[in-house]
Every structure is written in C-alpha cells, then in structure tokens.
C-alpha cells in the first residue's frame with residue numbers, strides 16, 4: 237500500500253495506544269512534523285501543500301499569533317473568575333464583527349462545547365427540546381450534539397427530539413427554488429415534531445453546509461427556513477465553525493451571505509488558528525434567561541492566553557487583508573476548476589464562496605450519478621503529489637477545498653495542475 241516502514245510503525249503505535257475510533261486521512265497517511273503558511277513538512281523535509289486545513293486559517297504557525305501566545309503564557313494564564321482585561325478586550329473586539337443584536341459572548345474551548353451551550357440556552361429560552369439539522373450535519377462530540385450529528389454514521393442514534401432535513405442542494409434542485417424547498421422541509425420537520433408532542437427549540441445549520449457537500453447558492457436561501465423556525469417559537473443557531481472568520485471572502489460570517497441575523501452563533505476552529513478557543517455569541521435576552529437559572533464556568537474557556545491568541549488572529553485577519561485574499565484567490569480557483577471541467581467530464585459542479593469550495597464528481601453529467609470512487613482516487617492521487625485535500629457529501633464525491641486563507645494564486649495554480657494531472661491519469 238506504499239506506506240513506508242517508519243510510518244507503518246507509527247500506525248501500529250496509534251492503534252495500540254489510541255484504540256480504533258481515530259481515523260487517519262489517506263491510504264498512505266501523511267507524517268508531519270512542522271507547518272508554515274500553507275505548507276506542512278514531513279520528517280525528511282518534503283513540503284505538502286495544505287489545501288484542506290481550515291483551522292490554521294491565517295497560515296500554519298503564524299508568527300504574530302505565536303508571539304501573542306507565548307507573550308501571554310509568560311505573564312498570566314488563569315480562568316474567568318478573576319478580573320482581567322484580556323477577555324474583555326477580546327470580547328469587545330470579537331462582538332464588533334457581529335450585528336448589534338448579537339451583543340453577548342460566552343467562551344468555550346471547542347466548537348462542540350459552543351454548540352452544546354447554544355443548545356442548552358435554546359432549551360431554556362424556548363422551553364422546547366426539538367432540534368432540526370441537515371441530513372449529513374456534523375456539529376460535535378458531546379452526547380447531546382453527537383445525537384444531532386447524523387454524519388457520524390450508523391453508530392449514532394439521533395435523539396428522539398431531532399429531525400433532519402435534506403441540505404439545500406442547488407446542483408440537484410432540478411429547477412426548484414432551493415430556499416423554498418429547504419423552508420418547506422423545515423416546516424414539515426416542525427409539524428412532525430409537534431405531532432409527536434415535541435416543542436421546537438432550534439434550527440441548527442452550518443451556514444456553508446460543509447459535511448453535507450458545500451452549499452452556498454443562491455445567497456439568501458436560508459431565509460424561508462429561518463422564518464419557519466421562528467414562527468414555531470424556535471431559534472436559529474448559525475454554526476460558523478467552518479465558514480466563520482472570513483473564509484467565504486465576502487464577510488466574516490457565513491450567515492451574512494443570507495442576509496439574516498441569527499439568534500445565536502457558534503464558532504471555533506479558525507478562531508485560535510490551531511489553539512483551542514471557541515465561542516457562542518447570542519442575543520442578550522437569550523442569555524439573560526439562561527443566566528437567571530444557572531451559572532456557567534468553563535475552566536479553560538476564555539483564559540487570557542486563549543483570548544490573546546484570538547485577538548492576534550483578528551489582527552492578522554485585518555492587517556493582512558485575509559477576506560480580500562479569500563475572495564480573490566477563491567474566485568481565481570473556482571474559475572480554474574471550471575476550466576478543468578471543460579476537459580474532465582467527471583467534474584459535474586464547482587461551487588462555494590471565497591476559499592470554501594466544493595467540486596462534485598459524477599459518473600455522468602446528465603444523470604449526476606455521484607462518483608465517490610474517482611473522488612477517492614483523486615484525493616489519494618493528490619496526496620502522492622504532496623497536495624492535501626479531502627472529500628465530503630453523502631457519497632463522499634465532493635472535494636472539500638478550504639486551504640489556509642493566505643493561499644495565493646501560485647498555490648492555486650499548483651493545486652489545479654495536480655488535479656489536472658491526476659484526473660488525466662485516472663481517466
């Protein structure tokens with residue numbers, strides 16, 4: 237299988253020490269020891285182009301972020317039950333990127349915890365428990381959130397209070413208005429909940445529908461669904477763990493593409509560029525209700541080191557024109573991919589916003605039959621050329637392209653050459 241002895245040994249140690257629930261990427265797993273910008277390096281010094289890591293969003297080991305981390309770590313790290321400016325400076329700065337209605341923030345360490353907290357707050361505010369998510373959603377690892385993460389597969393039983401709706405897939409919409417169709421599905425899910433005596437708490441969606449297969453268009457398509465959940469007394473929670481912090485190029489948050497203001501927003505991954513910091517932003521009336529009845533303390537969430545890191549990430553996003561770059565290079569990359577589609581029949585659709593791009597591979601453009609097999613070959617073929625990428629969607633036939641946002645046109649060219657070459661080989 238092409239795996240070298242040194243890496244075979246690491247695989248064996250992982251299995252022995254970590255058990256079977258961990259999964260590696262690629263038939264020939266990649267061994268990395270260092271990262272810088274858009275590059276990862278193996279122990280022999282070979283460079284891999286990272287076209288997939290949306291966590292190290294302003295670039296692996298960005299010096300400004302690393303300096304902020306080590307500076308604060310050398311001065312003070314503690315929790316949120318003392319007075320300290322760092323958390324307040326960061327909270328102020330972060331909330332400045334949101335519409336004024338969203339004026340409170342609570343800090344966690346992971347996106348899962350942020351979603352878990354949002355779910356608790358939605359329950360306390362609405363008095364309901366019912367949740368609506370998309371058919372292949374992923375929202376996290378806690379018991380409550382894994383039970384609303386159908387992409388985890390058959391091993392997970394969805395909660396009795398959870399309903400799934402098909403993702404808003406423009407490519408397969410056959411001329412239907414995707415927003416209307418999505419809204420209708422949400423209404424049906426609500427009706428079914430109510431028929432079973434379940435009161436709706438919230439509609440929770442990843443606003444770029446990452447694990448469902450990347451759905452970005454047409455802008456605004458979320459509006460009917462959000463209207464439906466609100467009419468039923470439920471809330472709209474935007475999960476920005478994937479699209480947040482400028483990835484979509486046009487705005488800091490994916491929900492902005494849809495011209496609406498969520499009731500709560502959760503975020504994580506790129507927030508600390510690799511350091512574990514995450515958060516939930518909410519309308520104050522929701523957190524008033526939550527805070528009246530319970531206290532919240534998260535030992536590590538919102539600690540000064542994490543907040544200093546978060547602040548530094550925002551400084552880089554502003555100082556280095558990260559959104560503009562995501563917009564420019566994202567458009568360039570989509571154009572390049574559409575060019576490749578003219579020569580490679582297997583490319584059925586190119587979609588996305590900024591540097592969050594989905595490329596759907598199909599056996600036949602007329603029937604749109606998914607081609608998971610070619611997608612796996614392409615992903616592994618690119619890996620052999622030291623280009624890192626992965627796939628998503630119900631048939632694992634959608635390339636998920638989301639490089640660090642410092643990705644340049646020259647990196648896009650290298651990626652496009654790789655895709656062209658591998659597709660040529662696999663025919």
Ligand code: PMP
Nearest residue numbers: 346347348374375376442477504
């Ligand atoms: N929501 C979405 C949309 C995600 O993609 C993820 C992580 N893949 C999470 C939540 C959970 O975040 P974390 O892994 O930080 O708990």
